[in-house]
Amino acid sequence: MESIKLHYDISPTDFTRAGAASGDVKKTLKALGVAPATIRNVAVAMYEGEINMVIHAGGGEIDVEITGDAIKMILADHGPGIENVELAMKEGYSTAPDNIRSLGFGAGMGLPNIKKYSDEFQLDTAVGVGTTLYLTVYMK
Amino acid sequence: MTANDILNILDAEIICRDDLLDTELHTACGSDMMSDVLAFVKEQAVLLTGLVNPQVVRTAEMMDISCIVFVRGKRPSIDIIHLAEDRDMVMLCTKLEMFTACGKLYTAGLRGGSGK
Numbered sequence: 001m002e003s004i005k006l007h008y009d010i011s012p013t014d015f016t017r018a019g020a021a022s023g024d025v026k027k028t029l030k031a032l033g034v035a036p037a038t039i040r041n042v043a044v045a046m047y048e049g050e051i052n053m054v055i056h057a058g059g060g061e062i063d064v065e066i067t068g069d070a071i072k073m074i075l076a077d078h079g080p081g082i083e084n085v086e087l088a089m090k091e092g093y094s095t096a097p098d099n100i101r102s103l104g105f106g107a108g109m110g111l112p113n114i115k116k117y118s119d120e121f122q123l124d125t126a127v128g129v130g131t132t133l134y135l136t137v138y139m140k
Numbered sequence: 141m142t143a144n145d146i147l148n149i150l151d152a153e154i155i156c157r158d159d160l161l162d163t164e165l166h167t168a169c170g171s172d173m174m175s176d177v178l179a180f181v182k183e184q185a186v187l188l189t190g191l192v193n194p195q196v197v198r199t200a201e202m203m204d205i206s207c208i209v210f211v212r213g214k215r216p217s218i219d220i221i222h223l224a225e226d227r228d229m230v231m232l233c234t235k236l237e238m239f240t241a242c243g244k245l246y247t248a249g250l251r252g253g254s255g256k
Binding site: 019026040101107109113 | 178179193194195196201203204219
């Protein structure tokens with residue numbers, strides 16, 4: 001299978017649109033006949049990343065590459081960066097403000113969920129520069 | 141259990157996709173925090189929530205949840221309803237509180253999902 005590349009610009013302000021890119025990737029994978037469990041892993045990991053970009057980072061960019069054996073995602077933002085990665089990876093730890101919690105997020109499950117649903121997970125971050133996630137989900 | 145059974149047990153109202161009321165549902169999840177919903181895989185699940193925003197539908201979409209029940213009489217706006225309609229999701233609304241709604245469904249045999 002030839003690789004398919006998808007690119008998305010994530011709007012910094014539109015919370016109602018957050019998840020549209022993940023939904024689009026999900027639809028594409030479904031059309032390609034990818035196994036449902038693989039699709040769900042990709043969809044949830046990317047969706048949490050997309051939400052994080054809107055909540056914390058003022059938007060960003062997502063690149064997805066679908067090959068015969070894996071789905072690779074690069075989620076890059078130019079937000080504030082993560083001060084303490086170890087804490088951010090802890091379930092239940094969140095720096096999201098109250099207004100985000102009232103929208104159903106900010107439970108401190110974002111990064112842990114992303115890691116849980118990815119087969120490979122790499123987080124590069126620098127305070128004041130931004131955060132990039134490199135995620136891979138293997139075809140089941 | 142079908143979406144129609146849930147409709148009756150919760151004395152609920154149909155908000156959209158009454159053509160899909162025969163959808164089979166095997167597990168349930170009740171939460172206002174969407175990241176908690178995303179944390180555990182559920183098969184053929186119904187989501188009960190008191191949260192009303194488009195991310196409820198997006199979260200359900202990512203988890204292949206085919207039925208959403210709004211508790212405490214909450215009603216979604218038309219743009220949220222359209223999102224659900226396009227994704228083949230049944231939406232219901234009950235006046236019951238979360239605890240009571242979950243309890244009634246549990247008593248009727250519905251169970252929580254198993255973790256990943």
